[in-house]
Structure formats: C-alpha cells, structure tokens
Amino acid sequence: MSHGICAPLVTVVVPTYCGADRIGDTLRSLAHQTMDPASFEVVVVMNGPADGTPEVLARIRREHPSLRLRSITVPEAGAGRARNAGVSSAAGTYLTFVDDDDSVSATLLESLAARVADGIVPLAMVADVVTDSTPSVIEFDNYLNRRISVQTGQTVPGESLPVALGFVAAKLVPTALARTAEFDSSLRSGEDVVYWFDLFNRAPFLFSVVESSTGAAYHRSIRVGSISRQASSYDFSVSQRLEVIQRLASREVTHPAAVRVRDALMVSQTVLINGYLRETGEEVRLRAIEQIRELGLETVVRYDVLNAGLAHDLAICYAFPPWVDTSGSVAARRIRSRGVVVDVISQSLKSWSGRDPSGRLIAQEFISDHAELTGKAGVFEWRPIERFVTAGFQQITTWEATKGSYRSVYSRSMWPASHFLAALYKIRRPETTWIAEFSDPQQRDSRGGFRGARCRPGPLLDELLAALAATGVELAPDVPISELVEVLAYGLADEIVFTNEHQREMMLDYLGRPTLEERVRDVSVISEHPTLEPHFYQLAPSDYELDPGVVNLAYFGAFYKTRGLAEVVEAISALSVERQRLLRLHVFTAEPEELTLAAQNAGLNGVIIANSYVPYLEALNLAARMDALIINDANTVGMHSRNPYLPSKWSDYAGSGSDVWAIVEPGSVLSEKKSRYQSRIGDAEAAQEQLVAIIKDHQ
Known part of the structure; x- marks a missing residue:
C-alpha cells in the first residue's frame, strides 16, 4: 500500500474494461473528494485486453x-x-462501487461516511449525466431520485426503498457484509440487483439517506443512443431480465422484509419487460410467455405487470378465479384458449363459494387489468344484476380513459349479469365485437323448470329493451330475466357460443321467434369447454397417497338430484370381496360426510374414500395419476326433450391421459365421446361389468 500504515475507512472499487478513454475522469472525481485522502482508497480492477489503462493510472x-x-x-x-475481485482485495472497513464511465460529486464519500452505523447502509442521490449532448446535461429528475428524495435525511427500512437495491452504486456497505455474497458472473446484466438482494437477505439493513443539501450524488453517465439500442433487443429486454428473475426466485428467503424486497425487485424487472412489449407486437409477447414457461416461472412472474397496458379486448365473467365456480373456471380456460390479452370484470363470490388461488394460473398469461366488484352476488336477481352492470360500466369507462374503446367484449353466462353488462357495452359501443357464450340454457333449469324471476323497471331495462326494439324484437317490461338475457345475446351479439349442439337446439326450440332463430344460426358456433395443456397437470403436484397395489378410480364433483353415484355404489357392493380389495374409489366432493355414511352402510369402508374438494390444479394432477376417472351425465329424462348438457369435467379428463368411464344418458353428447368405458345411468349391472373390465385392464 502506497500511503502510510493505517487501513482506510472506505474502499472504492472501480471495475474497468477497455476504459482507458474514460476512467481518467472517474478517478479525478475521486481525487477531488472532501474526505481526507488518507481515509479512503481506490482499487481499480482491470478485466479486459491491454488498452493503455495502466498508463492512465x-x-x-x-x-x-x-x-x-x-x-x-x-x-x-x-x-x-x-467487482468480486475488488471486494476481496478491499482494505477499507466500508466499501462502495463506481463504474469506470461514471463520476461522483466532491462530497459523496464524506457524506456517506458521516451516516455509517450498525445495521445502516448510507445512500445518496443518483444524477444522470447525458453525455450525448454538448455540453453534458446533469439531470436529477429520474426514477431513482423520485423515490429516494422523499426520504432525504431520514433512516428507513431497506424494504421501503427496494429501488436502491437495483443499482450497484451510491451506497456504502460494510466490507464484511459485502463479502458474504458474490456477483453472479453468469448473468449478462442485472447481477448488481441479485448481489444487493443477497446482502439484504443475509442481514436486512436500514437505508440512511444523505441530505440533498450536502450536494452528495453519484453521477451516472447516460448515452441515450446506446441505451435505446440495447433496450430494443429482445435478449436484453426480455431474456436477461427473466434470468435475473430466475436467480431471485431461486433464493431461499425466510425474513418477511426480504420476501417483500425480492417481490419488488422481480416486479421491477417485469416492468422493464413490459416496456419492451409495449413497443413490439403480440408475437414477441407470446415468445416471452413461452420463455417464462421454459424457465418454470409461471408462478413467479406477475402477469398483471407483464401485460399492463397491452389489453385492447375485454372479458366480462361474473364468476371468475380465484372463486371456486365451474363457470368461472371454464371462462378462464376460454380466455386462455382464445389467446388474446384482456381486461377482466368479475364479481366477488365471497358469500357463495370458497377461494382457490391456483385458478388464477389458468388465464394469467392473457390478463392485464382485473377488477373484481364487491357487493351482494346474485344469479337471477335484478338488483344485484343492476349493481354489477352499473359498477362494471364505471370501471370500464375508467380503463377506456387511457386505452380507448375495446375491440371486443367476451362474456360468459351461467350467471346472467355477465351478458347484461356486455350487452350494455355493445349498445353504447356498437363498433365493438360482442362474443356471448352460454354454458347452459338460461330459461330452463336442470329439472326442466322455468326460471320466472322478472326484471324491474328502471333506466337499465329501458335502454336494453329499446336496443332490442331497434332490431325488431319487442319484449314486455316485466320480461323474465332468463328470457331477456338469452334474447339480448341473440339479437345483439356478433358471435354466440354454445358448448354443444343439443344445447343450441333446445334453446332455439322454445325461442318461438323464427327471424331471431335464423340470426342465431348464422352467428353461432359450437365450442366445447377447452382442455388445458399437459403442463397444467403437473403445476400443482398432490401429496394425496394412492396405493399402487390396487386400481384407483376417481370422481370429482358435486352430487345433485339429477347426478349421483348410486349405481356405482351398488355395483361395487355386488363385486366379490376379492375384487373389492383390488379397488379404491376416491371421491372429491363438497359434502364428503354424506358419501362416507353411505359407504359405511354399504359395508364399503376403505373401498370408497370420500374427500373434500381440492384446488383445481391439484385435482388435475390427481386426475392424471388415476387409473380411471368417472364422469356422469345429468339425468334429464322427462325433463328435457334432449340432454343439453356436456359435463365440464370431460375437458379436464380429456387432457389427463387417464382412462375415462362415462355413465351416460342414451343419445347425450357425452354418450358420443370416445371414453374407454361406458354404461347407462341407473344401470348397476352394466356398471358392475365396467368395474370388472377396469380391474382386469389395470390390475
């Protein structure tokens, strides 16, 4: 060491790569510090080919x-x-970094050192020096200072300023702490983000922000042209940002403050990706989505941040994840299969069902903003429908203020409020394409009964009826809600989606309006519930134990008056004891106690195992692990002229890879599916034959 025998208080690490033409100015700014020269050292770390840097030094x-x-x-x-070499070589008690194309104000080191204390990392402002201009322009108004400046002169928790951890310099850290982590040399950029997070994760610290009156600042050189060229690269703006997110996600974190900081840093990286996606097309966004999947980051990346501002289409789904509801799950799958980024309006179903956060993963790649409206939920009740429509349209108007009108609106109804809001939007934005999907008939319930709840007078009803009247369809003011929701879609939607042909024919049979029926046939399509891609069946591995020595069957779903497992229980009871021992029926349902009692009464304890519902993605994983899956039709004989239902579980089972046993009503849509096993509803003898075949095939 060239000066005295006392160890310095501060080490300044300056990495340089071919920096002979610029490092001189950096070092002169350090030579002009107000701090006593004996109190700090500068360590220049050369890591490139010979370029004259030693001569500059x-x-x-x-x-x-x-x-x-x-x-x-x-x-x-x-x-x-x-930087790692510089940290290793540092003799100072504290350490800071300066890049070879940057400089520092004369008071920086003295001002930082004045605020050192145990558990404290002093922090200064960062000024941008635009070197493309003549003369150079020093700009303090940047994204860093806008966050740092509000804390000037204060000592605050590190998690309150995560932005300061996303930049390598302008901080003074104890050298002992600096040596507890290393910069990841495999990262091509963003290694400073991961390094500073690692330090915080090891010992969460406070930031002490230097007063602006000291003039202390780190001067960061900005070459506008160079930055814009780099930022226009997919590799830099997407791939390298995802690499940083992957490193952060891999860290084991237990301290709550570190969890918050890591989340904030990953969001910051995602914001950078979003900025690039805003300047490029959908093809690039899909490429980024695929890379996220390849890196296993589906549960890590914040898709609302990734997709911010990218939606030009709207989805209105009264029921939607995270609430447990079949209609909501199918709507999410439909959004995913459509492959278009949307903003979503939905309703809180807090009073109706439980939550399943895993359901969010289904469509998250294609959702930008999601507004979940609060208030009382209702199905065929006019007041809740009115509230949803009013609040929903206000939210849409807010989004439109920055995005403009939407190109399309998709709505899905078992819950009719979805179509009412979509219809109102179509009426007021006639240029928007409306895609209306019906999960089931609205006017008839599962037992063939008529849903008679009626609309109530008011401005909303007046506007809807007037729009229909303009198309030549007249309805009475006291029209049933169920009739109005169907006719609105028939008369105004640009595309109508039915999940099967029987459903469409049944709904048109009772319409009684030939001209409107002709329009429906012209604009409607048949589209079954979408099946998710294979990787979804592995996203949430279940720890539910299965005995590999027996044949495992499963049934997922609720029991209704029109749909149960009576013939299955009877068929299992009729099996020999030897065959029963080779069989396990795992049922996942809303009220397992009732089935457990039925199994006990039938002497089938241990053969039929009743469980509560499991989250959707876990259910997919379980379905893929079973030998066979049971699906059954609703019994509609004497209630409907034809069975209009295709159970939504069919689409889930179809992607599982497991065999399917379909218990069907003759002539139903399900009866026409290619399931390996099939029997008729209520036919216990046929069910027993299928059980014997399943045991033989899988044992």
Missing part, C-alpha cells in the same frame, strides 16, 4: 499523489468478476 498518480490508488488484474472479462 500512472498519470493520475502523478497528478494526484495523495490519492491512494492501486490496481489489480482479473484474467477473465466481466463486471461481476471484477
């Missing part, structure tokens, strides 16, 4: 003999490697 030593300046060389290039 020699000149600086001659110009500023009091500057404690030394240098080391790292054989492999890389800013991370150079």
Whole structure:
C-alpha cells in the first residue's frame, strides 16, 4: 500500500474494461473528494485486453499523489468478476462501487461516511449525466431520485426503498457484509440487483439517506443512443431480465422484509419487460410467455405487470378465479384458449363459494387489468344484476380513459349479469365485437323448470329493451330475466357460443321467434369447454397417497338430484370381496360426510374414500395419476326433450391421459365421446361389468 500504515475507512472499487478513454475522469472525481485522502482508497480492477489503462493510472498518480490508488488484474472479462475481485482485495472497513464511465460529486464519500452505523447502509442521490449532448446535461429528475428524495435525511427500512437495491452504486456497505455474497458472473446484466438482494437477505439493513443539501450524488453517465439500442433487443429486454428473475426466485428467503424486497425487485424487472412489449407486437409477447414457461416461472412472474397496458379486448365473467365456480373456471380456460390479452370484470363470490388461488394460473398469461366488484352476488336477481352492470360500466369507462374503446367484449353466462353488462357495452359501443357464450340454457333449469324471476323497471331495462326494439324484437317490461338475457345475446351479439349442439337446439326450440332463430344460426358456433395443456397437470403436484397395489378410480364433483353415484355404489357392493380389495374409489366432493355414511352402510369402508374438494390444479394432477376417472351425465329424462348438457369435467379428463368411464344418458353428447368405458345411468349391472373390465385392464 502506497500511503502510510493505517487501513482506510472506505474502499472504492472501480471495475474497468477497455476504459482507458474514460476512467481518467472517474478517478479525478475521486481525487477531488472532501474526505481526507488518507481515509479512503481506490482499487481499480482491470478485466479486459491491454488498452493503455495502466498508463492512465500512472498519470493520475502523478497528478494526484495523495490519492491512494492501486490496481489489480482479473484474467477473465466481466463486471461481476471484477467487482468480486475488488471486494476481496478491499482494505477499507466500508466499501462502495463506481463504474469506470461514471463520476461522483466532491462530497459523496464524506457524506456517506458521516451516516455509517450498525445495521445502516448510507445512500445518496443518483444524477444522470447525458453525455450525448454538448455540453453534458446533469439531470436529477429520474426514477431513482423520485423515490429516494422523499426520504432525504431520514433512516428507513431497506424494504421501503427496494429501488436502491437495483443499482450497484451510491451506497456504502460494510466490507464484511459485502463479502458474504458474490456477483453472479453468469448473468449478462442485472447481477448488481441479485448481489444487493443477497446482502439484504443475509442481514436486512436500514437505508440512511444523505441530505440533498450536502450536494452528495453519484453521477451516472447516460448515452441515450446506446441505451435505446440495447433496450430494443429482445435478449436484453426480455431474456436477461427473466434470468435475473430466475436467480431471485431461486433464493431461499425466510425474513418477511426480504420476501417483500425480492417481490419488488422481480416486479421491477417485469416492468422493464413490459416496456419492451409495449413497443413490439403480440408475437414477441407470446415468445416471452413461452420463455417464462421454459424457465418454470409461471408462478413467479406477475402477469398483471407483464401485460399492463397491452389489453385492447375485454372479458366480462361474473364468476371468475380465484372463486371456486365451474363457470368461472371454464371462462378462464376460454380466455386462455382464445389467446388474446384482456381486461377482466368479475364479481366477488365471497358469500357463495370458497377461494382457490391456483385458478388464477389458468388465464394469467392473457390478463392485464382485473377488477373484481364487491357487493351482494346474485344469479337471477335484478338488483344485484343492476349493481354489477352499473359498477362494471364505471370501471370500464375508467380503463377506456387511457386505452380507448375495446375491440371486443367476451362474456360468459351461467350467471346472467355477465351478458347484461356486455350487452350494455355493445349498445353504447356498437363498433365493438360482442362474443356471448352460454354454458347452459338460461330459461330452463336442470329439472326442466322455468326460471320466472322478472326484471324491474328502471333506466337499465329501458335502454336494453329499446336496443332490442331497434332490431325488431319487442319484449314486455316485466320480461323474465332468463328470457331477456338469452334474447339480448341473440339479437345483439356478433358471435354466440354454445358448448354443444343439443344445447343450441333446445334453446332455439322454445325461442318461438323464427327471424331471431335464423340470426342465431348464422352467428353461432359450437365450442366445447377447452382442455388445458399437459403442463397444467403437473403445476400443482398432490401429496394425496394412492396405493399402487390396487386400481384407483376417481370422481370429482358435486352430487345433485339429477347426478349421483348410486349405481356405482351398488355395483361395487355386488363385486366379490376379492375384487373389492383390488379397488379404491376416491371421491372429491363438497359434502364428503354424506358419501362416507353411505359407504359405511354399504359395508364399503376403505373401498370408497370420500374427500373434500381440492384446488383445481391439484385435482388435475390427481386426475392424471388415476387409473380411471368417472364422469356422469345429468339425468334429464322427462325433463328435457334432449340432454343439453356436456359435463365440464370431460375437458379436464380429456387432457389427463387417464382412462375415462362415462355413465351416460342414451343419445347425450357425452354418450358420443370416445371414453374407454361406458354404461347407462341407473344401470348397476352394466356398471358392475365396467368395474370388472377396469380391474382386469389395470390390475
């Protein structure tokens, strides 16, 4: 060491790669510090080919003999490697970093050192120096200072300023702490983000922000042209940002503050990706989505941040994840299969069902903003429908203020309020394409009964009826809600989706309006519930134990008056004891106690195992692990002229890879599906035959 025998208080690490033409200005700014020159050292770490940097250092030593300046060389290039070497070589009690194309204000080191204390990391402002202009422009109004400046002169928790951890410099850290982590040299950018997070994760610290009156600042050189070229690269703006997110996600974190900081840093990286996606097309966004899947980051990346501002289409789904509801799950799958980024309006179903957060994963890649409206939920009740429509349209108007009108609106009804809001939007934005999907008939319930709840007078009803009247369809003011919701879609939607042909024919049979029926046939499509891609069946591995020595069957779903497992229980009871021992029927349902009692009464304890519902993605995983899956039709004989239902579980089972046993009503849509096993509803003898075949095939 060239100056005295006392160890310095501060080490300044300056990594340089071919920096002969710029490092001189950096070192001169350090030589002009107001801090006593004996109190700090500068360690220059050269990590590139020979370019004259040693000669520049020699000149600086001659110009500023009091500057404690030394240098080391790292054989492999890389800013991370150079910084690691500098940290290892540091003699100071505290340490800071300065890049070779940046500089610092004269008071920076003294001001930072004045605020050191146990558990404290002093922090200064960061000024951007635009070097493309003549003369250079120093700009303090940047995203860093806008967050840091509000805390000037204060000491605050590190998690309150995560932005300061996303930049390598302008901080003074204890050298002992700095050595507890290393810069990841495999990262091509963003290694400073991961490094500073690692330090915080090891010992969460406070930031002490230097008063602006000291003039202390780190001067960051900005070359506008260079930055814009780099930011226009997919590799830099997407791939390298995802690499940083992957590293952060891999860290084991237990401290709550570190969890919050990590989440904030990953969001910051995602914001950078979003900025690039805003400037490119949908093809690039889908490429990014695929890369996220390849890196296993589906549950890590915040898709609302990734997709912010990218939606030009709208989805209105009264029921939607995270609430447990079949209609909501199918709507999410429909959004995913459509592959278009949407903003979503839905209703809180807090009073109706439980939550399943895993359901969010279904469509998250295609959702930008999601507004979940509060208030009392209702199905065929006019007041809740009115509230949903009013609040929903207000929310849409707010979004439109920055995005403009939407190109399309998709709505799905078992819950009719979805179509009422979509119809109102279509009426007021006639250029928007409306896609209306019916999960089931609205006017007839599962037992063939008529849903008679009626609309109530008011401005909303007046506007809807007037729009229909303009198309030549007249309805009475006291029209049933169920009739109005169907006719609105028939008369105004640009595309109508039915899940099967029987459903469409049944709904048109009772319409009684030939002209409107003709329009429906012209604009409608048949589209079954979408099946998710194979990787969804592995996203939430279940720890539910299955005995590999027996044949495992499963049934997922609720029991209704029109749909149960009576013939299955009877068929299992009729099996020999030897065959019963080879069989396990696992049922996942809303009220397992009732089935458990039925199994006990039938002497089938241990053969039929009743369980509560499991989250949707876990159910998919379980379905893929079973030998066979049971699906059954609703019994509609004497209630409907034809069975209009195709159980939504069919689409889930179809992607599982497991065999399916369909218990069907003759002539139903399900009866026409290619299931390996099939029997008729209520036919216990046929069910027993299928059980014997399943045991034989799988044992």
